[in-house]
Amino acid sequence: MISNxxxxxxxxxxxxxxxxxxxxxxxNNVSVKTRESKMVNESDAITSVNNIEGHAIISYSRxxxxxxxxxxxxxxxxxxxxxxDLFNNRPRGTTVTMQEIDRSxxxxxxxxxxxxxxxxxxxxxxxTVLIGVPYLVTKEGLEKIISESKxxxxxxxxxxxxxxxxxxxxxxxxxxxxFITEA
Amino acid sequence: xxxxxxxxxxxxxxxxxxxxxNKNGYTETIEAQDGKEAIEKFNSEKPDLVLLDVIMPxxxxxxVLKQIVPxxxxxxxxxxxxxxxxxxxxxxxxxxxxxxxxxxxSKVLEEIKKVL
Numbered sequence: 001m002i003s004n005x006x007x008x009x010x011x012x013x014x015x016x017x018x019x020x021x022x023x024x025x026x027x028n029n030v031s032v033k034t035r036e037s038k039m040v041n042e043s044d045a046i047t048s049v050n051n052i053e054g055h056a057i058i059s060y061s062r063x064x065x066x067x068x069x070x071x072x073x074x075x076x077x078x079x080x081x082x083x084x085d086l087f088n089n090r091p092r093g094t095t096v097t098m099q100e101i102d103r104s105x106x107x108x109x110x111x112x113x114x115x116x117x118x119x120x121x122x123x124x125x126x127x128t129v130l131i132g133v134p135y136l137v138t139k140e141g142l143e144k145i146i147s148e149s150k151x152x153x154x155x156x157x158x159x160x161x162x163x164x165x166x167x168x169x170x171x172x173x174x175x176x177x178x179f180i181t182e183a
Numbered sequence: 184x185x186x187x188x189x190x191x192x193x194x195x196x197x198x199x200x201x202x203x204x205n206k207n208g209y210t211e212t213i214e215a216q217d218g219k220e221a222i223e224k225f226n227s228e229k230p231d232l233v234l235l236d237v238i239m240p241x242x243x244x245x246x247v248l249k250q251i252v253p254x255x256x257x258x259x260x261x262x263x264x265x266x267x268x269x270x271x272x273x274x275x276x277x278x279x280x281x282x283x284x285x286x287x288x289s290k291v292l293e294e295i296k297k298v299l
Contacts, residue, residue, distance in 0.1 A: 021284075022285075024285040024286065024287050025199075025285040064238075087195070088195075088198075100194055101194040101195055101198060102195075104193040104194040104195040104196070105195040107193060107195075108193050108195050108196055111193075111263055111284075112284070115263040128268050130238070130268075130269075131238070131263070133192060133238060133239065
């Protein structure tokens with residue numbers, strides 16, 4: 001069982017790792033602040049996912065080893081387009097419709113953020129965690145995946161809400177890890 | 184001229200790598216988006232170096248290593264932060280170098296120079 005205190009400690013190191021990684025990728029100064037980190041139960045986790053108001057872009061990947069579960073990253077469409085422009089060295093506002101390379105930019109962001117945070121969560125649990133290939137899904141698609149795989153059954157979730165600033169642009173991203181917690 | 188095969192399921196990461204390579208004189212690059220395509224292109228194009236992501240759909244980077252190293256491939260494995268445990272496995276399978284994503288240009292060039 002991971003406590004909220006342990007999760008907060010993990011989030012401090014996680015945000016440092018994420019900031020360093022995103023700085024390298026964007027070639028800009030990046031600030032990452034974890035606004036909230038907490039363990040939530042199954043019903044609260046479902047409520048959180050359902051309440052991602054305005055977050056139209058959702059990326060998810062399965063956790064391959066260590067825990068059984070999934071990682072989810074959500075952000076607004078506007079944030080996603082800005083992120084794509086920044087990481088691809090284009091002026092902000094260039095991308096209006098996302099192409100495959102733009103979608104892969106978002107998936108890579110999930111990969112970096114997830115690994116930055118979950119590495120620390122895994123250390124607390126004394127596990128080695130590998131995260132699988134990330135995919136983009138709609139909110140409805142995600143609900144279907146969760147429902148069909150019974151991923152939330154008897155599970156808890158770690159929730160990190162992060163505020164990221166890159167080149168004076170503010171991003172609000174929500175990162176969830178759903179996984180089985182041991183008694 | 185050095186021919187480099189860049190294998191990553193992320194089109195974005197392939198572009199980042201190819202841009203670094205091209206900018207630094209490695210202008211002959213080939214791309215593969217998964218392990219199966221990497222093996223096909225290794226066999227058909229005979230690259231001098233393979234840059235190989237670990238976590239990919241269809242066939243992962245370690246499986247690719249198992250198949251191409253016995254054929255003489257020189258490979259550098261690339262994986263995300265937190266996946267450093269894969270480094271040992273990759274080396275066991277014959278990887279010559281290891282790069283953690285996201286990487287800066289100097290790290291990529293340093294590893295390539297070590298291997299070639």
